[in-house]
Amino acid sequence: MDIKVSENYLAQAVKLHRENPVVDAHLDLAGEVLLRKKAGEGQIIRNHYLQNFRTAGIRLVVSSVFVETGNLEQGWQNALDQIAALKQDLEGMEEVVLIESREDLKRLLRGDGIGILLYMEGLDCIDGDIDRIGELFRLGVRGASLTWSRPCALATGCCKAAEHRQIPGPLTQAGKRAVKKLEELSMFVDVSHLNDEGFDDLCRVAEKSFIATHSGSRRIFDSFRNLTDDQMQILSGQGGIMGMNGCQCIAGSLLGNHLEMLCRHIEYETERVGAEHVGYGFDLCDSYDQARAILRGEPHVSRNDCLSDHSQVPLVSAALLQRGMDGDDVKRIMGGNFLEYFRRALP
Ligand SMILES: [Zn+2]
Numbered sequence: 640m641d642i643k644v645s646e647n648y649l650a651q652a653v654k655l656h657r658e659n660p661v662v663d664a665h666l667d668l669a670g671e672v673l674l675r676k677k678a679g680e681g682q683i684i685r686n687h688y689l690q691n692f693r694t695a696g697i698r699l700v701v702s703s704v705f706v707e708t709g710n711l712e713q714g715w716q717n718a719l720d721q722i723a724a725l726k727q728d729l730e731g732m733e734e735v736v737l738i739e740s741r742e743d744l745k746r747l748l749r750g751d752g753i754g755i756l757l758y759m760e761g762l763d764c765i766d767g768d769i770d771r772i773g774e775l776f777r778l779g780v781r782g783a784s785l786t787w788s789r790p791c792a793l794a795t796g797c798c799k800a801a802e803h804r805q806i807p808g809p810l811t812q813a814g815k816r817a818v819k820k821l822e823e824l825s826m827f828v829d830v831s832h833l834n835d836e837g838f839d840d841l842c843r844v845a846e847k848s849f850i851a852t853h854s855g856s857r858r859i860f861d862s863f864r865n866l867t868d869d870q871m872q873i874l875s876g877q878g879g880i881m882g883m884n885g886c887q888c889i890a891g892s893l894l895g896n897h898l899e900m901l902c903r904h905i906e907y908e909t910e911r912v913g914a915e916h917v918g919y920g921f922d923l924c925d926s927y928d929q930a931r932a933i934l935r936g937e938p939h940v941s942r943n944d945c946l947s948d949h950s951q952v953p954l955v956s957a958a959l960l961q962r963g964m965d966g967d968d969v970k971r972i973m974g975g976n977f978l979e980y981f982r983r984a985l986p
Pocket residue numbers: 760831832853922
């Protein structure tokens with residue numbers, strides 16, 4: 640059984656979401672746009688996302704550029720194709736714009752549009768060639784995780800969410816150079832798929848604050864995709880934020896208690912390190928998986944997300960309020976924290 644949110648708290652949350660900016664710090668949007676484009680669709684963000692973003696008051700979405708393992712051989716081209724597909728989808732769309740600077744973000748928040756911030760989920764595709772980070776920057780990419788849940792030339796990912804074994808491996812010399820390059824360009828660093836060894840190494844080389852765009856608390860659900868108490872202490876101590884992941888196998892809500900588990904992770908870290916270091920990074924994948932299934936001609940896709948789509952994001956805020964969280968803390972968590980971070984981090 641999941642939390643039953645009362646009408647009263649839902650109304651309070653809807654009001655909060657109408658009056659304050661909401662951020663989703665992780666969505667595989669560029670990849671999905673490319674998949675759907677290949678399947679013959681057009682105006683993908685308008686048709687699949689715009690209304691739900693509006694309903695939830697979402698003003699900024701961090702879109703990953705994620706190269707699937709099967710595409711790694713043409714990884715660089717695939718990444719470029721994703722970026723191009725996303726930009727093409729945004730053409731002629733006044734309501735949704737790419738955010739590349741603090742100035743863009745400021746302008747966005749003065750109006751009522753929705754911003755997309757591009758970042759690399761794993762830098763496998765640069766193949767150890769650090770100069771390519773500069774090329775990604777020129778294309779509008781403003782952040783990166785060194786690796787996805789697999790080893791690459793820079794670092795090693797922890798493991799896939801459904802697995803429970805950690806892949807060993809440090810940050811390589813190229814990985815350390817990549818961190819320097821990212822920081823030099825004011826591109827943020829994401830630790831969400833990094834293994835524990837890599838996390839420790841990163842702490843030794845990073846000079847700017849890094850974030851975890853889509854992870855949870857390992858104390859609440861024992862997955863290597865989630866952050867340990869120590870890691871969260873370090874992350875928050877250097878000004879970082881944990882974007883709460885909304886995948887069932889990372890939140891640990893396989894019994895169907897989705898809202899309850901999301902709240903437990905968020906409340907635990909809020910209590911320990913403060914509400915200013917927690918955010919939303921739901922990583923909703925069902926729509927992406929559906930797009931891939933359509934392209935492959937596969938009929939069925941199982942549901943893996945805690946929320947059916949972005950229109951349900953206010954439910955999480957409502958559940959937090961109902962369980963006693965302070966409204967100002969909820970405001971920070973649902974978007975204020977990440978906006979503050981990106982205001983500092985962006986060039
Ligand atoms: Zn991910």
